[in-house]
Amino acid sequence: MPEPKRLIVNVFEMACVSHITHGLWRLPDNNRHRFAELSYWTELAQLAEQGGLDGIFLADVVGAYDTFRGGPETAIREGLQIPNLDPLLVIPAMATVTQHLGFGVTFSTTYEPPFAFARRMSTLDALTGGRVGWNIVTSYLSNAARNFGLEDQIPHDERYQIADEYLDVLYKLWEGSWDDDAVVNDPVAGIYSDPAKVHAINHVGKHFTVAGPHLVAPTPQRVPLLFQATGSPAGIAFAGKHSEVVFTGGRTVEDFQSNANRMRDAAESQGRERGDVKFVVQAGVIVGRTESEVADKERLFQEYSSLDGVLAHSGFPFDITAYPHDSLVSDAIADAGLPAEHPVAKRFAEGATIGQALEELRHQRHDRFYVAGTPKVVADEIEKWLDEDGIDGINLRQYHSYDTVRDFVELVVPELRRRGRIREEYTPGETLRERYFGASRLPERHPAARYRGGKNL
Amino acid sequence: MPEPKRLIVNVFEMACVSHITHGLWRLPDNNRHRFAELSYWTELAQLAEQGGLDGIFLADVVGAYDTFRGGPETAIREGLQIPNLDPLLVIPAMATVTQHLGFGVTFSTTYEPPFAFARRMSTLDALTGGRVGWNIVTSYLSNAARNFGLEDQIPHDERYQIADEYLDVLYKLWEGSWDDDAVVNDPVAGIYSDPAKVHAINHVGKHFTVAGPHLVAPTPQRVPLLFQATGSPAGIAFAGKHSEVVFTGGRTVEDFQSNANRMRDAAESQGRERGDVKFVVQAGVIVGRTESEVADKERLFQEYSSLDGVLAHSGFPFDITAYPHDSLVSDAIADAGLPAEHPVAKRFAEGATIGQALEELRHQRHDRFYVAGTPKVVADEIEKWLDEDGIDGINLRQYHSYDTVRDFVELVVPELRRRGRIREEYTPGETLRERYFGASRLPERHPAARYRGGKNL
Numbered sequence: 001m002p003e004p005k006r007l008i009v010n011v012f013e014m015a016c017v018s019h020i021t022h023g024l025w026r027l028p029d030n031n032r033h034r035f036a037e038l039s040y041w042t043e044l045a046q047l048a049e050q051g052g053l054d055g056i057f058l059a060d061v062v063g064a065y066d067t068f069r070g071g072p073e074t075a076i077r078e079g080l081q082i083p084n085l086d087p088l089l090v091i092p093a094m095a096t097v098t099q100h101l102g103f104g105v106t107f108s109t110t111y112e113p114p115f116a117f118a119r120r121m122s123t124l125d126a127l128t129g130g131r132v133g134w135n136i137v138t139s140y141l142s143n144a145a146r147n148f149g150l151e152d153q154i155p156h157d158e159r160y161q162i163a164d165e166y167l168d169v170l171y172k173l174w175e176g177s178w179d180d181d182a183v184v185n186d187p188v189a190g191i192y193s194d195p196a197k198v199h200a201i202n203h204v205g206k207h208f209t210v211a212g213p214h215l216v217a218p219t220p221q222r223v224p225l226l227f228q229a230t231g232s233p234a235g236i237a238f239a240g241k242h243s244e245v246v247f248t249g250g251r252t253v254e255d256f257q258s259n260a261n262r263m264r265d266a267a268e269s270q271g272r273e274r275g276d277v278k279f280v281v282q283a284g285v286i287v288g289r290t291e292s293e294v295a296d297k298e299r300l301f302q303e304y305s306s307l308d309g310v311l312a313h314s315g316f317p318f319d320i321t322a323y324p325h326d327s328l329v330s331d332a333i334a335d336a337g338l339p340a341e342h343p344v345a346k347r348f349a350e351g352a353t354i355g356q357a358l359e360e361l362r363h364q365r366h367d368r369f370y371v372a373g374t375p376k377v378v379a380d381e382i383e384k385w386l387d388e389d390g391i392d393g394i395n396l397r398q399y400h401s402y403d404t405v406r407d408f409v410e411l412v413v414p415e416l417r418r419r420g421r422i423r424e425e426y427t428p429g430e431t432l433r434e435r436y437f438g439a440s441r442l443p444e445r446h447p448a449a450r451y452r453g454g455k456n457l
Numbered sequence: 458m459p460e461p462k463r464l465i466v467n468v469f470e471m472a473c474v475s476h477i478t479h480g481l482w483r484l485p486d487n488n489r490h491r492f493a494e495l496s497y498w499t500e501l502a503q504l505a506e507q508g509g510l511d512g513i514f515l516a517d518v519v520g521a522y523d524t525f526r527g528g529p530e531t532a533i534r535e536g537l538q539i540p541n542l543d544p545l546l547v548i549p550a551m552a553t554v555t556q557h558l559g560f561g562v563t564f565s566t567t568y569e570p571p572f573a574f575a576r577r578m579s580t581l582d583a584l585t586g587g588r589v590g591w592n593i594v595t596s597y598l599s600n601a602a603r604n605f606g607l608e609d610q611i612p613h614d615e616r617y618q619i620a621d622e623y624l625d626v627l628y629k630l631w632e633g634s635w636d637d638d639a640v641v642n643d644p645v646a647g648i649y650s651d652p653a654k655v656h657a658i659n660h661v662g663k664h665f666t667v668a669g670p671h672l673v674a675p676t677p678q679r680v681p682l683l684f685q686a687t688g689s690p691a692g693i694a695f696a697g698k699h700s701e702v703v704f705t706g707g708r709t710v711e712d713f714q715s716n717a718n719r720m721r722d723a724a725e726s727q728g729r730e731r732g733d734v735k736f737v738v739q740a741g742v743i744v745g746r747t748e749s750e751v752a753d754k755e756r757l758f759q760e761y762s763s764l765d766g767v768l769a770h771s772g773f774p775f776d777i778t779a780y781p782h783d784s785l786v787s788d789a790i791a792d793a794g795l796p797a798e799h800p801v802a803k804r805f806a807e808g809a810t811i812g813q814a815l816e817e818l819r820h821q822r823h824d825r826f827y828v829a830g831t832p833k834v835v836a837d838e839i840e841k842w843l844d845e846d847g848i849d850g851i852n853l854r855q856y857h858s859y860d861t862v863r864d865f866v867e868l869v870v871p872e873l874r875r876r877g878r879i880r881e882e883y884t885p886g887e888t889l890r891e892r893y894f895g896a897s898r899l900p901e902r903h904p905a906a907r908y909r910g911g912k913n914l
Binding site: 015018023026036037038042062063064071072073074076077078079082083084085086088089090091092093096111112113115116119120122123124126127128143146147148149178183187188190191192193194195208209210211212213215216217219306 | 472474475480482483484490493494495499519520521528529530531533534535536539540541542543545546547548549550552553554568569570572573576577579580581583584585600603604605606635640642644645647648649650651652655665666667668669670672673674676763
């Protein structure tokens with residue numbers, strides 16, 4: 001009998017008050033208002049590591065949500081991802097108090113120079129001993145563009161073209177600039193690094209010109225584990241070429257599987273293997289010792305949920321609250337002058353009314369990967385996600401910080417361990433990529449590998 | 458009798474093997490090769506805080522020294538500031554294991570967007586509870602420019618013009634964007650921040666266009682304590698307008714004092730007060746329990762010192778080792794086609810020979826603020842620096858990590874405490890600016906203050 005498939009578990013986080021479970025920061029004893037304190041992060045990290053989880057996955061935005069009702073007011077009132085902190089800077093604090101926990105961090109390829117970002121990620125990879133991953137995004141907020149000197153966003157597909165060159169620069173710096181044995185550290189000979197093994201990259205491209213050499217000596221993973229959250233055609237092609245872990249979702253199993261298959265196809269078409277891409281989904285897990293405890297939690301979360309927060313976050317191009325509750329979502333879409341296949345339509349079942357849509361939004365249970373129940377029920381459902389749906393892991397949505405993580409650690413982890421779905425202990429010194437793929441470095445078939453040893457620069 | 462003037466003591470650091478004491482990384486038990494490990498920083502920070510020091514001051518460069526002998530080879534061999542790490546990212550680790558220690562970090566205004574940097578510094582100010590300072594630089598390495606898409610450096614004075622607008626953007630974000638009482642954190646009313654008290658900045662200037670609002674809510678200092686290392690006329694004018702602590706040096710007392718006076722004049726001409734600028738000098742302190750222990754240390758450091766490292770770092774526009782030792786530095790300068798008043802000339806005494814210059818460089822004792830002796834001798838000298846020369850503090854040059862700091866803490870601090878020159882204990886909760894100037898926020902006469910309350914945006 002083969003070993004059961006293991007579940008990857010990351011805590012889904014963001015350095016802000018209201019990340020995705022809008023309104024719930026108001027729950028009693030929620031610590032979310034402490035997001036700007038170091039101790040918030042060190043406590044969370046220790047809790048996650050004591051519980052045997054894989055990592056903390058940090059979302060990010062570099063602008064405000066300012067389209068709902070014509071401005072950022074709702075986002076500001078709700079603490080909806082503003083104020084926030086730079087997520088790169090909470091990682092060293094969490095790394096200081098842990099040994100094994102991984103860190104995934106979101107950073108956009110659209111607004112900041114690749115040379116500086118390459119150095120920052122290498123710094124994190126060095127300091128954490130190879131425990132970092134990068135969630136590649138191209139940004140989608142118009143306010144973000146205006147914070148960085150642009151009048152509005154760069155069009156979607158062009159952002160991915162820039163991202164593609166951005167990664168090419170990073171690969172040259174991370175894999176090509178320093179040979180594996182460049183650092184000699186020989187006090188007797190007086191040689192710290194061997195100049196013959198450190199290379200300028202002299203990248204000259206359409207969007208970037210970067211001389212090098214890279215400033216950071218080889219780190220455990222060289223390239224941080226490459227995450228990406230995507231679904232669009234340009235995004236899928238990009239993921240097929242570059243990404244190792246796709247963070248995705250889907251209303252239905254079919255949605256998820258068709259997305260996953262398209263990305264695996266894209267990877268194959270780039271000379272990579274289907275297994276080179278793993279899939280982590282955002283999951284909502286509400287667990288209790290009894291059915292009534294579960295029901296109480298669900299009720300409490302629904303009670304505290306803020307529809308305004310959800311709507312301001314959703315980026316709907318119209319105010320859905322302005323339509324009668326018994327009218328159809330599809331009619332509102334048409335009324336707003338949008339095409340019938342607009343993404344908003346796909347978020348709800350066919351024929352959904354405005355009232356149903358609002359209820360679904362408010363409950364924030366709008367996708368396949370949601371379960372509420374006792375540990376046995378939750379574990380049964382997660383096993384289905386793993387074995388039938390084909391996911392590799394979850395980014396755990398936090399309803400309450402730190403109760404959501406504590407509940408998962410105390411109630412779900414033991415049950416999943418009994419079933420062989422979560423390891424009994426960490427492997428000492430393991431890098432994040434080793435944990436996901438068994439090796440610290442990218443395989444030779446990944447495009448980053450072509451620059452190794454200073455080749456093809 | 459007035460209280461004696463207190464000494465500010467920072468450890469001068471850089472996340473690299475060979476920062477300024479070239480060759481000394483090879484000393485027995487030196488920990489410099491551990492600069493890319495988290496524990497290097499947490500140990501250093503704890504040592505400094507246990508010893509009652511004020512802070513860790515982190516230098517930085519974003520390129521390689523590549524002019525000496527026509528390339529970066531010497532720098533790479535010597536570990537001369539390459540490889541290195543992003544210094545911003547070691548601060549959260551040090552902050553995690555300390556309560557009072559301050560952190561000064563170098564960042565250049567020339568290559569990265571102000572919106573992102575404003576957020577990073579605010580993040581650090583929040584996470585550290587107001588313990589951060591920023592050493593403002595405009596960068597001087599040609600390789601750095603080429604790492605960020607330029608063909609060569611932007612001319613010196615133009616860099617300062619850019620820096621001036623850069624700071625204006627930062628001030629708007631840091632001081633103007635969020636009112637003091639913008640964060641409400643009221644779970645009952647469901648208001649995290651009050652939208653009426655959060656302002657876009659809509660900066661449109663010659664070099665930058667930035668919408669805002671700032672993404673980080675008010676932090677203890679708002680503006681990190683503003684350090685600057687400078688001496689040029691453009692630098693002095695800039696310091697007079699913006700800087701609170703100038704990091705400077707000087708071959709002689711007269712050099713130091715004339716520099717300091719020019720900066721105080723510049724501050725006054727900008728409507729600030731002469732006392733609004735403090736002066737911290739780079740100092741070499743070699744201390745031992747006996748004279749012979751001191752002599753042994755000096756001899757050891759000179760033995761391990763690397764002249765090649767010093768020269769590659771010096772940025773001399775010619776190879777000083779190529780001239781006969783008995784010829785004059787001034788002749789070499791003329792021979793290299795440089796003006797007689799070239800900065801190189803000012804580094805040495807008038808009439809110095811090449812041999813004398815090389816010896817002085819190798820010994821790395823080329824300025825006024827160097828002392829070697831027993832604790833009493835050292836303390837006497839430091840009191841002179843404070844009372845006669847007029848410095849406010851020192852950035853302690855490390856010859857050996859961690860022995861230099863350990864020696865200072867064990868031998869010099871107790872002696873200076875006896876003389877009332879170093880506080881007996883930290884003031885709990887004190888911000889870095891409070892420690893230097895008695896208040897967490899900049900005074901009203903500083904140009905950053907004009908944006909408070911969203912005014913003048």
